[in-house]
Amino acid sequence: GAGVSQSPRYKVTKRGQDVALRCDPISGHVSLYWYRQALGQGPEFLTYFNYEAQQDKSGLPNDRFSAERPEGSISTLTIQRTEQRDSAMYRCASSLGGSRETQYFGPGTRLLVL
Amino acid sequence: GQQLNQSPQSMFIQEGEDVSMNCTSSSIFNTWLWYKQDPGEGPVLLIALYKAGELTSNGRLTAQFGITRKDSFLNISASIPSDVGIYFCAGHPSTGGGNKLTFGTGTQLKVEL
Numbered sequence: 001g002a003g004v005s006q007s008p009r010y011k012v013t014k015r016g017q018d019v020a021l022r023c024d025p026i027s028g029h030v031s032l033y034w035y036r037q038a039l040g041q042g043p044e045f046l047t048y049f050n051y052e053a054q055q056d057k058s059g060l061p062n063d064r065f066s067a068e069r070p071e072g073s074i075s076t077l078t079i080q081r082t083e084q085r086d087s088a089m090y091r092c093a094s095s096l097g098g099s100r101e102t103q104y105f106g107p108g109t110r111l112l113v114l
Numbered sequence: 115g116q117q118l119n120q121s122p123q124s125m126f127i128q129e130g131e132d133v134s135m136n137c138t139s140s141s142i143f144n145t146w147l148w149y150k151q152d153p154g155e156g157p158v159l160l161i162a163l164y165k166a167g168e169l170t171s172n173g174r175l176t177a178q179f180g181i182t183r184k185d186s187f188l189n190i191s192a193s194i195p196s197d198v199g200i201y202f203c204a205g206h207p208s209t210g211g212g213n214k215l216t217f218g219t220g221t222q223l224k225v226e227l
Contacts, residue, residue: 105156
């Protein structure tokens with residue numbers, strides 16, 4: 001596709017369930033980023049990859065959150081044992097690589113934990 | 115996590131008016147970026163600034179990278195209805211940032227016809 005795609009667009013789950021959020025970056029983009037955006041706030045960094053290597057995971061809130069990008073393209077953000085405070089918009093972005101390259105954002109996955 | 119301070123939080127202006135918003139940080143940044151987010155969409159980059167003092171324009175938009183490297187402003191001239199949305203500043207901190215972006219809290223712009 002032309003842009004970053006994310007699936008599902010909306011996810012409603014019960015507390016305690018695991019969820020997996022998928023990001024499909026722009027073809028050829030080296031870097032892939034995950035952000036979380038609470039209502040009325042700007043995106044907050046979670047983690048990022050260059051190719052398949054996770055470069056920085058300092059923004060992951062706790063060990064229930066993990067991410068992978070095994071083949072250097074599609075990435076999955078997994079949240080185990082979800083809690084209500086995990087409810088937010090989860091955004092993925094990709095770039096050609098390097099800090100000066102523009103990050104292109106996807107439409108996000110809205111997660112609601114009941 | 116850290117978020118940059120943006121002001122104002124929201125603005126309600128008349129079509130044709132000029133708009134100004136700014137962003138401040140307690141620490142030094144190497145780059146300053148301005149994004150716009152429309153409802154149901156992800157942020158889209160408007161302007162990127164890479165040097166202290168740099169002034170850059172993109173159509174009706176003008177942004178500046180503050181001399182202290184701790185602030186930036188965005189001006190929109192002659193606003194039109196499609197300028198409605200949320201504007202975020204963002205940047206790469208000079209220490210410990212790497213490629214990740216730190217975002218501001220956002221300025222919501224509403225334009226009255």
